[in-house]
Amino acid sequence: MKLTHILLAFLVLTINTVKAQSIKNKNSFSIIPLGVKGGLDESNLSSYLVAAAGSAQFICLDAGTINTGLQKAIQNKLFNERSAETVQKKYINSYFISHGHLDHTAGLILNAPNDASKNIYAIPSVIEVLKSSYFTWKSWANFANEGDKPILNKYHYNYLVASAEIAIPNTELYVTPYILSHVSPYESTAFLVRNNNSYILYLGDTGADTVEQSNKLKSLWTAVADKVKSEQLKAIFIEVSFDNSLPNKSLFGHLTPNLLMQELDTLNKLSAGKLNKVKIVVTHMKPCETCEPLIMEQISNANKLGLSIVYPKQGVEMTF
Numbered sequence: 001m002k003l004t005h006i007l008l009a010f011l012v013l014t015i016n017t018v019k020a021q022s023i024k025n026k027n028s029f030s031i032i033p034l035g036v037k038g039g040l041d042e043s044n045l046s047s048y049l050v051a052a053a054g055s056a057q058f059i060c061l062d063a064g065t066i067n068t069g070l071q072k073a074i075q076n077k078l079f080n081e082r083s084a085e086t087v088q089k090k091y092i093n094s095y096f097i098s099h100g101h102l103d104h105t106a107g108l109i110l111n112a113p114n115d116a117s118k119n120i121y122a123i124p125s126v127i128e129v130l131k132s133s134y135f136t137w138k139s140w141a142n143f144a145n146e147g148d149k150p151i152l153n154k155y156h157y158n159y160l161v162a163s164a165e166i167a168i169p170n171t172e173l174y175v176t177p178y179i180l181s182h183v184s185p186y187e188s189t190a191f192l193v194r195n196n197n198s199y200i201l202y203l204g205d206t207g208a209d210t211v212e213q214s215n216k217l218k219s220l221w222t223a224v225a226d227k228v229k230s231e232q233l234k235a236i237f238i239e240v241s242f243d244n245s246l247p248n249k250s251l252f253g254h255l256t257p258n259l260l261m262q263e264l265d266t267l268n269k270l271s272a273g274k275l276n277k278v279k280i281v282v283t284h285m286k287p288c289e290t291c292e293p294l295i296m297e298q299i300s301n302a303n304k305l306g307l308s309i310v311y312p313k314q315g316v317e318m319t320f
Contacts, residue, residue, distance in 0.1 A: 038283075039103045039286055052172035055171065073315045088115055200233070206254075
């Protein structure tokens with residue numbers, strides 16, 4: 001083969017390699033945390049907007065805080081609108097609620113009067129909480145399409161089936177729910193969000209399998225391990241509510257730094273040691289003067305796998 005042919009072949013191979021790497025490194029998701037904490041501060045409770053990169057149609061994973069988070073996002077110039085109400089109406093496509101606790105639902109409930117008509121997605125046990133405890137005339141008003149009369153029909157309940165992927169209308173996203181154990185026997189949910197061949201995984205509140213006497217997390221890790229191996233899973237949003245000093249009997253379905261790393265070690269083994277390619281986004285820390293710095297320190301000390309740990313900030317965009 002002539003030298004020019006060899007050089008041309010090498011050039012084509014190099015260009016294709018660069019293109020492949022560029023595609024691999026391209027961001028697939030835009031995420032705006034509307035709330036990141038695990039209670040107490042009602043202005044900053046679990047809620048994450050997720051859109052396909054380049055899209056302005058967001059799904060909302062949990063809805064503890066809506067309005068304050070949108071105000072901060074507007075201040076940070078993530079939306080051109082001036083009104084949080086307008087952003088909520090126009091840009092939040094639908095809500096995915098992991099479980100029924102108030103720090104994951106309060107923003108949805110309180111802002112319902114000023115919202116537009118849209119879908120709520122959840123597993124049946126979570127929809128039952130919304131129907132019987134929140135969207136009922138005894139506690140607020142029934143803005144949904146089922147339950148106490150009069151029915152205002154603004155929100156439409158969509159019953160999710162575990163492990164069954166669904167397409168989200170008017171977005172490029174697909175979501176698969178998985179059942180989690182949170183203060184057994186009550187259920188929480190993890191949402192695996194897909195855009196093309198890229199994924200993020202968001203976990204609602206969850207206890208460790210060893211504490212909950214469950215295999216829910218092991219089942220979830222088994223389901224996503226191949227996506228870690230193939231580097232399709234870009235980020236895992238997972239809670240750490242308390243520091244290591246709290247005894248297991250007082251965790252009430254939450255994780256500590258040690259329990260987090262115990263669970264992630266299981267996933268790392270299932271995924272052939274490739275978990276260090278995934279961003280681990282720590283959510284739901286219970287706020288107090290010393291709690292969060294201590295949890296961060298303990299996570300750092302327990303991070304023997306060298307994982308990439310990220311801490312979200314309210315109203316600050318994340319891309320993966």
